[in-house]
Amino acid sequence: MASPSTAAARPAGSRFSLATIVICGCLVAAINFGPRSSMGFFQLPLIGEHGWSRETFSLAMAIQNLMWGVGAALFGAAADRFGTARTLALGAVVYAIGILVMAWAPAPVWLHVGGGVLVGLGVAASSFGIVMAALGRVVSAEKRTLVFGFATAAGSFGQFFFSPLSQALIQNFGWHDGLIALAGMLMLIPLLAIPLQGRPTPRQAGERDQTIGAALAEAFGHRSYLLLVAGFFVCGFQVAFITTHFPAYIQDLGLEARWGVIALMLIGLFNIVGSLSSGYLGMRLSKRYMLSFIYLARSVVFTAFILIPPTPLTVVLFAATIGILWLSTVPPTNGLVALxxxxxxxxxxxxVVFFSHQVGSFLGVWLGGRLYDLNHSYTPVWWLGVALGIFAGIVHLPIREAPVERLAAPLVPRAQPAE
Known part of the structure; x- marks a missing residue:
């Protein structure tokens, strides 16, 4: 018989300890985010061999972002209905098939199908959003933002791990075999997903359990949820613009191209610190005030970077500061949805909230290039990012940090079917 301490460390209905569940969830998040964040390394060798344009590859990545956003809500519903482990395993398989199609693609349309549609949907079905929902069910409400911070930081670690790994695979085996190797590594996800098996326990409010339609209607009729959706759109716009256009912006400033690479590496490094800190502080501070501060702080950092004469030092300081604010929005945002x-x-x-983020990502990437072509400068996009940050900082202030009235009623749990 398990001791009381052992039982306490094991969530109800699970054969695995809480530590095992959290560690496996973080590893899934890292493996999921790693290959996707390394796609840029394959651009030049892939299009060089096929004789395709950069626009061809860019369109595939744009489709991937949109499919990731669409799939986040669809596969989130699937995870809630059919179980986390099954959804993660399905996502890993679709993800791997998409990468294999990329490696084989004889024509641009197959690159768009594989690297765009399939990889985007696969990433969505095995992403840290699905993982965070699973972790949120096995920890107390007070500790949710902390484990959400760990899952977000794990994604950043995956970016760090897979970036040099992808470069090494390309250099030693070629881009084609490198993609095949990444597809194979994704098959670790179904194994790591085993401790995450299960789905939310249906609960009755009165006599009826809430349906998916009722849940969506309740959310879209909730003012605070809509404000959260609007705010996360801004996060996607700012992050995607910097990720895509910052290296070119650095060269426009007259600085060496290597400073753009260094900046993106520093952003990823400090993002780990920011995500963990955000998760920790989310247990102790108001989540809406945290989000308002993060977005307003981004606007301040953007403004300072635009106005101060550019030097390698200002680039490093900007990257470190914005890295702390990078995905620190994720733990409190998901924490508010759970609350x-x-x-x-x-x-x-x-x-659904993440879909808004990806719409913002698409516009951040596209408008960055479009406005640059019109103005021969990224400055208008930077100021748009400042304005959007102020908007996001304001819209989070009226959010109510409280459960909906339905959750205040006595809830009678049903038995959870085995997965």
Whole structure:
């Protein structure tokens, strides 16, 4: 018989300890985010061999971002309905097939199907959003933002791990075999997902359990949720613009290209610190005030970077500071969704919020290039990012940090079917 301490460390209905669940969830997040964040390394060798344009590759990545956003809500609902482990395993398989299609693609349309549609949907089904919903169900409400911070930081670690790994694979085996190797590594996800098996326990409010349609109607009728969706759009716009256009902006400033690479590496490094700190502080501070501060702080950092004469030192300081603010929005954002609506449909409702993020990402990438072509300068996009940050800082202030009235009623749990 398990001791009381052992039982306490093991979530109800699970054969695995809480530590095992959290560690496996973080590893899934890292493996999921790593190959996707390394796609840029394959651009030049892939299009060089096929004789395609950069626009061809860029369109595939744009489609990937949109499919990631669409799939986040769809596969979130699937995870809530059919179970986390099954959804993660399906996502890993689709993800791997998409990368294999990229490696084989004889024509641009197959690159768009593989690297765009399939990889985007696969990333969505095995992403840290699905993982965070699973972790949110097995920890107390007070500790959710902390484990959300760990999952977000794990994604950043995956970016660091897979970036040099992808470069090494290309250099030693070629881009084609490198993609095949990445596809093979994704098959670790179904194994790591085993401790995450299960789905939310249906609960009755009165006599009926809430349906997916009712959950969506409740969320979209909730003013605070809509404000959260609007704010996360801004996060996607700012992050995607910097990720895509910052290296070119650095060269426009007359600085060496290597400073753009260094900046993106520093952003990833300090993002780990920011995500963990955000998760920790989210247990102790108001989440809406945290989000408002993060977005307003981004606007301040953007403004300073635009106005101060550029030097390698200012680039390093900007990268370190914005890295801390990079994905520190994720733990409190998902924490608020869980607080408002519980964990029954957390993956789906969190996925809807993330879809808004990806729409912002698409516009950040596209408008960055479009406005540059019109003005021969990125300055208008930077100021747009400043304005959007102020907007996001303001819209988070009226958010109510409280459960919906439905959750205040007595809830009678049903038995959770085995997965």
């Amino acid at each position: 408002m609506f519980g964990t029954r449909y957390l993956a789906m409702l969190g996925g």
